[in-house]
Amino acid sequence: MKLCYPVENLWTLLNRNMKFKAVSHSWVALHPQPKGVIQFIGGAFVGTFGTSTFYQHLLKFIYDQQYTIIILPFKFTFNHYQEAGFLITEQYEILPELVRSALLKGYDYQAYLDNHNFYWLGHSIGCKYIALLEGFSALPDKPKERALFLKEILSNTTKPRSEKQINKVILEIEALIQYLQERVNFAKQSIQNQIAQEIILGDKISNLFIKGQISILLAPNNSDTKTALQFEFLANLLDRLGLGVAPTPEETNKLIIKSNLFNKLGLFAFDSDTTAATTVKDFLELIKKPPVEHQVHEAGGHFRPIGTDFFNQVLNIWDIPYAWFRYLARMDSQKPIHLAPLLESPQTRNPELEIRVTNLYDHLYGKN
Numbered sequence: 261m262k263l264c265y266p267v268e269n270l271w272t273l274l275n276r277n278m279k280f281k282a283v284s285h286s287w288v289a290l291h292p293q294p295k296g297v298i299q300f301i302g303g304a305f306v307g308t309f310g311t312s313t314f315y316q317h318l319l320k321f322i323y324d325q326q327y328t329i330i331i332l333p334f335k336f337t338f339n340h341y342q343e344a345g346f347l348i349t350e351q352y353e354i355l356p357e358l359v360r361s362a363l364l365k366g367y368d369y370q371a372y373l374d375n376h377n378f379y380w381l382g383h384s385i386g387c388k389y390i391a392l393l394e395g396f397s398a399l400p401d402k403p404k405e406r407a408l409f410l411k412e413i414l415s416n417t418t419k420p421r422s423e424k425q426i427n428k429v430i431l432e433i434e435a436l437i438q439y440l441q442e443r444v445n446f447a448k449q450s451i452q453n454q455i456a457q458e459i460i461l462g463d464k465i466s467n468l469f470i471k472g473q474i475s476i477l478l479a480p481n482n483s484d485t486k487t488a489l490q491f492e493f494l495a496n497l498l499d500r501l502g503l504g505v506a507p508t509p510e511e512t513n514k515l516i517i518k519s520n521l522f523n524k525l526g527l528f529a530f531d532s533d534t535t536a537a538t539t540v541k542d543f544l545e546l547i548k549k550p551p552v553e554h555q556v557h558e559a560g561g562h563f564r565p566i567g568t569d570f571f572n573q574v575l576n577i578w579d580i581p582y583a584w585f586r587y588l589a590r591m592d593s594q595k596p597i598h599l600a601p602l603l604e605s606p607q608t609r610n611p612e613l614e615i616r617v618t619n620l621y622d623h624l625y626g627k628n
Contacts, residue, residue, distance in 0.1 A: 303384030398519030
């Protein structure tokens with residue numbers, strides 16, 4: 261017996277199968293007819309282990325709006341320059357595989373041939389890595405000018421870096437740029453061999469990173485050593501020894517301001533989120549981006565974006581415990597309120613978060 265489905269029902273069946281496949285160091289859910297690619301970087305711990313489970317509801321909703329999903333896991337480190345470099349390298353490692361896998365499955369691959377179709381979504385510290393990558397897009401094309409650009413940032417803070425530390429950062433970024441240029445050439449050649457078609461990547465420094473790519477930050481946390489460790493005494497000691505987080509929040513903010521980019525940025529802030537409060541304030545009052553129409557302010561705590569499908573409900577297992585832990589440990593002075601319920605229906609959750617994320621992507625894309 262031959263089964264026939266209406267087109268929209270067949271489409272629904274296809275979209276139910278969001279299956280992640282390991283590619284390079286990341287996880288990819290390939291969409292049959294993608295209009296773009298969302299590269300997702302989660303928060304500490306949950307952005308490294310079990311990301312597809314912790315953020316399942318959010319990622320599945322985005323996938324159903326015709327996006328291929330790439331989860332970029334990261335390791336715990338104080339060198340955020342190095343880790344941001346690893347994450348952008350993954351984009352070029354994965355790109356030829358997206359085209360190859362799409363060809364094998366008979367899926368559409370056109371969206372993968374233009375880097376403006378690659379978008380970013382971050383939560384918590386994942387947002388810092390995205391901010392660094394966009395900031396790097398403003399680096400000059402010539403090495404000497406890049407060095408002056410970085411020295412100006414790192415030597416003009418309340419706690420300036422030593423010349424040795426500044427030179428180390430410059431050398432790391434120079435090595436990253438050289439490697440990225442090699443991976444771009446490899447990706448271009450690999451894709452041209454597969455489909456005999458040029459891919460739009462570009463050769464300038466700005467195009468090596470994420471200039472012109474849309475990004476949305478959920479509860480951004482411009483993490484420092486104290487945030488990473490939660491122990492102030494140890495954090496201060498490491499900072500004094502020059503072993504703490506690099507770049508610091510101040511250095512990151514200066515990079516963002518000096519770059520004068522972030523024109524396709526969306527930001528989500530949650531009213532009971534004390535972890536992201538300082539970073540959100542910096543974006544809105546110091547950096548003065550994004551504009552009001554690209555800001556979303558909702559109820560919830562720092563882990564509001566996390567949610568796992570549980571029968572016909574969404575299970576929010578992190579928001580309440582994390583907020584109360586911070587209060588009981590005296591990291592927060594006020595009792596947490598407006599947190600995500602342990603269980604809620606998609607009909608309640610989606611208009612507050614998922615729908616607003618995808619609508620914001622559509623709106624920001626309209627600016628292209």
